[in-house]
Amino acid sequence: MSLKSKQILSINNKLAMTQQIQLAIKLLQLNSIDLQKEIEDKILENPFLENENSSEHVEVSSEASLFSPNYSASTGEIGQDAYEQLPTSHQSLQEYLMWQINLSSMSQQDQFIAYNIIDYINDDGFLTETIEDLFLLLKRNLETTFQEIFAVLHKIQHLDPIGVGATSLKDCLLIQLDYFYKDHDKYNSAKHMIEKLEDDIKPTMLSFDAFILEFEKENNLRDLVKSLNPRPGNIISDTLHHEHITPDIIIVKRDSTWVVELNPAINPKIRINKAYKELMEKIKTKSDQEYVKSNLQDAKFFLKALNNRNITILKTARAIFDKQKNFLNQGEIAMKPLSLKDIALEINMHESTISRCTNNKYVQTHRGVYEMKYFFSSEISTDHGKMLSSTAIKSMITKLIENEDKNKPLSDSDISKNFNENGIKVARRTIAKYRETLLIPTSKHRKIK
Numbered sequence: 001m002s003l004k005s006k007q008i009l010s011i012n013n014k015l016a017m018t019q020q021i022q023l024a025i026k027l028l029q030l031n032s033i034d035l036q037k038e039i040e041d042k043i044l045e046n047p048f049l050e051n052e053n054s055s056e057h058v059e060v061s062s063e064a065s066l067f068s069p070n071y072s073a074s075t076g077e078i079g080q081d082a083y084e085q086l087p088t089s090h091q092s093l094q095e096y097l098m099w100q101i102n103l104s105s106m107s108q109q110d111q112f113i114a115y116n117i118i119d120y121i122n123d124d125g126f127l128t129e130t131i132e133d134l135f136l137l138l139k140r141n142l143e144t145t146f147q148e149i150f151a152v153l154h155k156i157q158h159l160d161p162i163g164v165g166a167t168s169l170k171d172c173l174l175i176q177l178d179y180f181y182k183d184h185d186k187y188n189s190a191k192h193m194i195e196k197l198e199d200d201i202k203p204t205m206l207s208f209d210a211f212i213l214e215f216e217k218e219n220n221l222r223d224l225v226k227s228l229n230p231r232p233g234n235i236i237s238d239t240l241h242h243e244h245i246t247p248d249i250i251i252v253k254r255d256s257t258w259v260v261e262l263n264p265a266i267n268p269k270i271r272i273n274k275a276y277k278e279l280m281e282k283i284k285t286k287s288d289q290e291y292v293k294s295n296l297q298d299a300k301f302f303l304k305a306l307n308n309r310n311i312t313i314l315k316t317a318r319a320i321f322d323k324q325k326n327f328l329n330q331g332e333i334a335m336k337p338l339s340l341k342d343i344a345l346e347i348n349m350h351e352s353t354i355s356r357c358t359n360n361k362y363v364q365t366h367r368g369v370y371e372m373k374y375f376f377s378s379e380i381s382t383d384h385g386k387m388l389s390s391t392a393i394k395s396m397i398t399k400l401i402e403n404e405d406k407n408k409p410l411s412d413s414d415i416s417k418n419f420n421e422n423g424i425k426v427a428r429r430t431i432a433k434y435r436e437t438l439l440i441p442t443s444k445h446r447k448i449k
Contacts, residue, residue: 020301020304020305023301023302023305024305024308024309025356026038027305027306027309028309028312028313028353028356028357029356029359029360031246031248031360031361031362032246032247032248032263032361032362033246035266035309036266039270039306042302043270046295046298046299046302047273047295048272048273048295048296048298048299049270049271049272049273049299049303050270050271050272050273051269051270052269052270052271092123093121093123093125093164093233094118094119094121096160097118097121097156097159097164098114098115098118100160101114101115101118101156104155106152106155109142109144110148110151110152110155112142113138113142113144113148113149113152114152114155116134116137116138117134117149117152117153117156118156118165120134121156121164121165121233122233123233123234124231124232124233124234125161125163125164125165125166125172125231125232125233125234126164126165126166126168126172126233127153127165127166127167131149131150131153131167132146134149134153135149153165157175158175158179161229161232161233161235162175162176162179162180162232163175163176163179163228163229164232164233166232168197168198169197169198169230170194170195170197170198172228172229172230172232173194173197173225173228174191174194174195176228176229176232177190177191177228180227180228181224184224186220186221186224189221190221190224190225193221194225245369246263246265246266246362247263247362247363247364247369248262248263248266248313248317248361248362248363248372249261249262249263249313249314249317249361249362249364249372250262250263250363250364251321251328251363251364251365251366253366258321258325258328260314260317260318260321261314262310262313262314263364267310270306271303272296272299272300312349312353312357313361316343316347316349316354316357316358316372317363317372319343319346320338320358320372320375321375322346323336323338323342323346324336324338324375327367327375328365328366328367331367331395332391332392332394332395333392333395333396333399334392335377335391335392335395336392337377337390338375338376338377339376340355340358340376357372358372358373359372359373374391377390377391377392390434393419393424393426393434394434394437394438396419397415397431397435397438397440398440400415400418401415401435401440401446404446406446406447406448407447407448408447409443409446409447410443411442411443412429412431412432412435412443413428414443415431415435416428416430416431419431
């Protein structure tokens, strides 16, 4: 058997993913907080970049060692262990609970049990598995008892914030009541009322508001129960969430016209360091010239990529709010159906670029701060030939439920029938799906007893 080699010549169109394209994509994906960190890191890495607030005149030496890529300020270095011991500025609820467990006097086995329990605590602070199921899960890897798991869970429920790890809204409120108001003269009355709540592993959080209405005649008792937190985990989770949100886009009204602009607070203020740039003419060594040249080119590419990122996000935001102008004037109920493809065609860009522009990027309006991708929604047809967005439908569902008779709340079928009577065909299961995403409980749980 003989083998013959053969050469084939062909021409193909291929997009090379250059470093500049990779940088542009990376910067576009970053949110405002991560972008600021990326800029700070780049300034430290590249001597040709500086913050605009820096002094115009920087004294630098023309010594080659300054530019050496192997330069290390060894005398000022901090060990990795020291960095790891520094406290983090942002912690999730789970990290915060584990940090407290690490500082406790628990045995190693109890700590292992605690870590497994914390894995099943959601951002609201509720345990999403039953104690029985947790016992079965842990028994696979650990010799333990039901009583031991219950004791560790009890310890977690009394960590900060009090009430995390509860298995129901009733359980959560009772833990807080016992901890804060054990000696209160209304303790027994409050406990009796709380014990009427459902004992459900997946609590209907909004039932707390309906529950509070039962205390209308007894102000002292109502105030005591209202001081309890039905979502203890949000003390940590909400703080974390808000600290990480800085709007990329701000929309304001000027002379009866809506103006879409970049948030000046996050607009990067960096530039090429003039002092270093002028040193290029004084350097004679070829290796140093190459180092200077590559860093200067890298700095220019970075500034260009930042500028392109801002232009792209601003262009995308203006296209979105040109389509969703009614939202600014009338609110969610006036939202129009909008897809990534619509905006991509409008500004002549790929859908994936629009996706990167809107994911984890926020816009500040007079109605609140929203993620940019919030303004995209599917469409639902009506008998009048008009298309409605799913966001508008959700807004209509919310308004119907807000205005319903609390003694006879609307079922999903009732809401579907109401829509159909007004020429909007929405199936009952679609109403149920939208209601659940809005965290609105069923009619049974909304009914005031």
